[in-house]
Amino acid sequence: MQVTSMKKTAPKANPAPPRRSICPVANTLDRVGDKWSLLLVRDMLAGKTTYGQFLESPEGIPTNILADRLKRLEQFGIIARSAYQERPVRYAYTLTTEGRQLQRVLGALADWGLENIAGTKKKLGPGSFVR
Amino acid sequence: MQVTSMKKTAPKANPAPPRRSICPVANTLDRVGDKWSLLLVRDMLAGKTTYGQFLESPEGIPTNILADRLKRLEQFGIIARSAYQERPVRYAYTLTTEGRQLQRVLGALADWGLENIAGTKKKLGPGSFVR
DNA sequence: TGCAAACACTTGTAATATGCAAGTGACTAG
């Protein structure tokens, strides 16, 4: 099939999603403002790196949501994917520098929950990200 | 009406929604982990109190979502509703002590956005909640 | 050589949430 013009192949890869406002809070929420994204960041801060490890978390993220969120977070530059072995290829997901800076957000969310929601507990130990 | 046993009439009014885990982050996200709730908290920290004022924010929250979120946040004890005038009755929504403590979360989200998302700006002035 | 199992997903489908437009009721100003 002959291509007579390149009209359809856009010069930009992504058409830049419309932003709700210039507010930094609104823009941050558009990236991680859902029920799952920040839990994945939490898990990565705690040292988890693989798809299987994320599935083990007690909240029980559905597999399709997990795949979607990993893709989104990677597109936003919050996490990076790298193969940690070939044959079979296995991927490790880790936080970028940007992603690691979300630690302050996670810490604030955790503090609020511990103070204001009965029955919440921080799991201390080597894997804990808090402070 | 005779009550032979109290098995069915629960001592609690609400059946307590199932929690995903005891993690303070997950529980906090179950209350405010969506695209709109924290923007309303932001607006209230900035001094807004009425339904109409929330609608004016640049993000453009739909009216049904606004009504729903105000109800939810009130149920969670994050905001309180009070009539500031009778005839016609008009309501003011304000943060509770718990709600005001979300300021740390908002501050962290704003800081992250300002550092990592190009084009975001904090609107300084009398209404700014940052710090 | 065959077979079960693990990993990292993808697909299908139903339930739920969101976004948009329009409508409602109580009042108020002209």
Place this chain on the structure above:
DNA sequence: CTAGTCACTTGCATATTACAAGTGTTTGCA
């Protein structure tokens, strides 16, 4: 009496989420 405002509610189309099941690649083991 009419138009307009405020604070919502309702209907409906679309999008997102949750749950279950399936896929392809590879390894361990009999």
